[in-house]
Amino acid sequence: MEINKLERYWLIAVGITLGAFVAATIVAVTVFGIRLPAPVERIDPQRLDQTIFAKPGVRKIADNRYEAVIVAKSWAFDAGPEAGNPAVLRFPRGSQVTFYVTSKDVMHGFQIEKHTLNLELVPGQVARASANFNRPGTYHIICNHYCGAGHQVMYGVIIVE
Amino acid sequence: MASVTLPQTFEAPATPTTLKLAKREQVMIGAHIIAALTALMFGIFMGPFQTFHRSPTFVQYFPTIPVFTFYYQAVTAHGVMNALFFTTFFIIGFSYFVTERSLQRPIKSTPMGWAAFASMAAGLLMMLFVLLTGPQQSAVLYTFYPPMIAPALFYIGLVLLALGSWLASANVFLTYRDWKREHPNERVPLAVFAIIVNFIVWCVATVGVAIEIVFMLLPASLGLLKVTDPQLARTLFWFFGHPLVYFWLLPAYVSWYTMLPRQAGGKLFSEPLARVAFIMFVLFSVPVGVHHQFSDPGISASSKGVQTLLTLIVSVPSFMTAFNVGAALENAARNRGAKTLFDWPFKQKWNDPVVAAQLTGMVLFVAGGFSGLINASAQLNATIHNTSWVPAHFHQTLGGAVTMTYIGILYWLLPAIRGRALFSKKIALAQVFTWLIGMTLFGLAMGEAGLQGVPRRALTSQAPYLTPAGAFWLDVTAVSGIILLISSILLYANIIGTLFFSRQPMPEGEVPIETVSGDRTSPLWFERWGLWLGILGILLLISYGPVMAEVLDFQEGWNILRFMPTSNAPMP
Numbered sequence: 001m002e003i004n005k006l007e008r009y010w011l012i013a014v015g016i017t018l019g020a021f022v023a024a025t026i027v028a029v030t031v032f033g034i035r036l037p038a039p040v041e042r043i044d045p046q047r048l049d050q051t052i053f054a055k056p057g058v059r060k061i062a063d064n065r066y067e068a069v070i071v072a073k074s075w076a077f078d079a080g081p082e083a084g085n086p087a088v089l090r091f092p093r094g095s096q097v098t099f100y101v102t103s104k105d106v107m108h109g110f111q112i113e114k115h116t117l118n119l120e121l122v123p124g125q126v127a128r129a130s131a132n133f134n135r136p137g138t139y140h141i142i143c144n145h146y147c148g149a150g151h152q153v154m155y156g157v158i159i160v161e
Numbered sequence: 162m163a164s165v166t167l168p169q170t171f172e173a174p175a176t177p178t179t180l181k182l183a184k185r186e187q188v189m190i191g192a193h194i195i196a197a198l199t200a201l202m203f204g205i206f207m208g209p210f211q212t213f214h215r216s217p218t219f220v221q222y223f224p225t226i227p228v229f230t231f232y233y234q235a236v237t238a239h240g241v242m243n244a245l246f247f248t249t250f251f252i253i254g255f256s257y258f259v260t261e262r263s264l265q266r267p268i269k270s271t272p273m274g275w276a277a278f279a280s281m282a283a284g285l286l287m288m289l290f291v292l293l294t295g296p297q298q299s300a301v302l303y304t305f306y307p308p309m310i311a312p313a314l315f316y317i318g319l320v321l322l323a324l325g326s327w328l329a330s331a332n333v334f335l336t337y338r339d340w341k342r343e344h345p346n347e348r349v350p351l352a353v354f355a356i357i358v359n360f361i362v363w364c365v366a367t368v369g370v371a372i373e374i375v376f377m378l379l380p381a382s383l384g385l386l387k388v389t390d391p392q393l394a395r396t397l398f399w400f401f402g403h404p405l406v407y408f409w410l411l412p413a414y415v416s417w418y419t420m421l422p423r424q425a426g427g428k429l430f431s432e433p434l435a436r437v438a439f440i441m442f443v444l445f446s447v448p449v450g451v452h453h454q455f456s457d458p459g460i461s462a463s464s465k466g467v468q469t470l471l472t473l474i475v476s477v478p479s480f481m482t483a484f485n486v487g488a489a490l491e492n493a494a495r496n497r498g499a500k501t502l503f504d505w506p507f508k509q510k511w512n513d514p515v516v517a518a519q520l521t522g523m524v525l526f527v528a529g530g531f532s533g534l535i536n537a538s539a540q541l542n543a544t545i546h547n548t549s550w551v552p553a554h555f556h557q558t559l560g561g562a563v564t565m566t567y568i569g570i571l572y573w574l575l576p577a578i579r580g581r582a583l584f585s586k587k588i589a590l591a592q593v594f595t596w597l598i599g600m601t602l603f604g605l606a607m608g609e610a611g612l613q614g615v616p617r618r619a620l621t622s623q624a625p626y627l628t629p630a631g632a633f634w635l636d637v638t639a640v641s642g643i644i645l646l647i648s649s650i651l652l653y654a655n656i657i658g659t660l661f662f663s664r665q666p667m668p669e670g671e672v673p674i675e676t677v678s679g680d681r682t683s684p685l686w687f688e689r690w691g692l693w694l695g696i697l698g699i700l701l702l703i704s705y706g707p708v709m710a711e712v713l714d715f716q717e718g719w720n721i722l723r724f725m726p727t728s729n730a731p732m733p
Binding site for chain 2: 002003004006007010011014018021022024025028029032034035036037038039040042086105106107109111113114116117118119120121122123124125126127128140142143144145146148149151152153155
């Protein structure tokens with residue numbers, strides 16, 4: 001079986017293109033530190049009161065570092081009574097926030113506008129991801145996974161001051 | 162080529178390549194194509210109305226949208242009918258045709274063919290019943306993730322579709338085995354080689370979703386099972402969900418590789434490399450499903466990394482196709498007088514709807530393919546995951562390359578089935594180009610909206626979080642929806658016209674298919690399917706072994722279905 005010269009060049013070009021994609025993926029992890037979600041813990045979504053999700057809310061853990069514990073349910077993000085409904089979270093500029101989120105009923109999504117934070121909320125699984133808020137502004141938390149008739153009104157707000 | 166003795170029962174056409182169909186072909190293949198078009202009719206017209214539903218401006222001026230007032234039910238119908246039923250019926254009908262004509266023998270068993278058809282048709286009727294008249298709990302979308310559970314008929318319809326498709330696959334495999342026994346030292350024609358590949362991919366992939374439906378969803382729907390594990394279900398679904406797209410794409414490649422060169426007036430550049438591309442699809446179509454789950458919490462980053470790499474590799478056979486088919490098209494244009502470096506794309510038969518439909522599909526596939534590479538890059542996925550960028554991508558691939566190629570096939574196959582000329586070539590051309598414009602605009606606007614954070618499959622016109630930029634792009638999708646609605650109407654006008662009102666006899670023509678055996682330069686060991694399945698098995702072990710271990714989480718024992726109560730889809 002012979003491979004035509006032009007076709008060989010083409011295949012080399014394809015190899016280089018894909019190599020660039022692989023390199024970019026590796027750089028994204030090592031240089032920019034963009035991590036994909038990974039297993040944290042399994043929990044029983046009917047017994048959230050026995051877990052950290054018993055009291056959702058935001059906790060300061062160090063200077064400019066916060067932890068936010070949020071429960072998604074049809075159709076709201078519960079970030080504690082202080083945050084209200086729809087939940088409004090306020091962070092000073094330059095904060096790094098680690099989100100712990102789970103769903104207590106069906107599948108939900110958790111995406112923060114203009115930030116690379118995008119989680120599938122699978123009942124029974126704790127999802128964890130961090131975001132840096134360096135630009136002041138108002139950003140929506142959007143449920144981007146279909147969760148029933150009220151899916152489109154499920155959101156929250158992050159205000160970076 | 163060795164002369165072939167046709168079995169007595171085969172009512173052979175006058176010559177093997179004449180387009181005039183024998184009666185039994187007409188009935189069997191016709192039944193599949195008509196069923197496919199029935200499913201598509203329910204699916205395709207849902208699409209434009211979803212863009213209207215999602216556009217804030219459109220809803221402001223037309224608060225009541227007549228078709229499927231519950232948006233999520235329309236999304237479900239659009240996905241299930243287009244992506245699962247239309248494609249499966251069409252692919253099986255087309256595969257029978259290709260196999261019979263290429264191998265010059267009937268499919269192994271006609272009764273088995275009808276049993277397969279009956280099973281799939283019963284599935285289609287059940288699904289239509291539950292979608293159209295059933296409770297709105299059937300709005301679980303075509304990905305049907307638990308713990309949302311639809312009525313049992315929804316799952317039974319899918320099981321019947323799968324059962325029928327397996328019977329059809331077996332029929333094609335057995336036909337090929339018979340041919341191979343008679344021609345041990347010949348290469349099977351490329352078209353049939355690809356059809357075999359496609360059904361192998363399908364049979365391996367459907368194992369995942371079959372386990373999900375039979376052991377998790379259907380029992381839950383019947384009330385036999387009160388718990389489920391959504392993470393496991395998602396993993397099983399995407400084990401099926403990504404190879405599914407290759408199951409749609411490969412028949413389009415069959416047309417591009419084995420029919421389009423002749424239709425366009427040229428010849429294929431390299432037959433052996435086409436086979437290499439198809440073998441790569443056997444190996445790499447399946448072990449890539451986790452790239453739909455980059456944002457899932459239950460799967461480790463390293464498992465996701467492995468499948469990122471495999472996903473990038475599965476783009477290689479498509480790049481090879483671009484070169485090979487591109488070279489065939491250039492050859493066609495040179496035969497038609499193209500002289501310069503860049504004039505050959507314009508010297509194509511753009512006035513022939515069969516060719517033009519496939520070419521527009523390819524144009525859309527360029528955008529679809531590259532957006533796919535972006536999606537496959539694990540970290541970029543965090544920007545676009547579950548946003549409207551994703552439907553933008555698969556409307557360029559499935560709604561572009563696949564659908565337009567199927568429509569191109571339809572424009573010669575439907576007249577052959579009916580025995581009459583296509584109702585109107587002009588309408589067909591108008592349909593092709595309105596589709597190209599509409600789908601280009603749709604892809605652009607949905608992609609831009611996705612980058613603005615607009616989620617997919619959400620009734621965004623009611624969403625409080627919609628930004629002005631997001632709203633603008635959604636309004637643009639409504640414009641593309643109008644164009645695509647016109648195109649869909651033109652398509653069905655032509656179909657109904659050809660079936661019922663065409664008075665012209667079918668023009669003399671040939672099936673654009675190679676009936677001789679394959680190129681002598683292709684090694685015979687390309688057809689050692691056991692070898693390819695063995696390598697696929699190893700790749701699956703590497704790619705899905707760790708994933709399943711993480712999802713099943715053996716540390717906590719083997720009781721995998723321990724957590725989640727099932728839940729009915731919430732009523733509107």
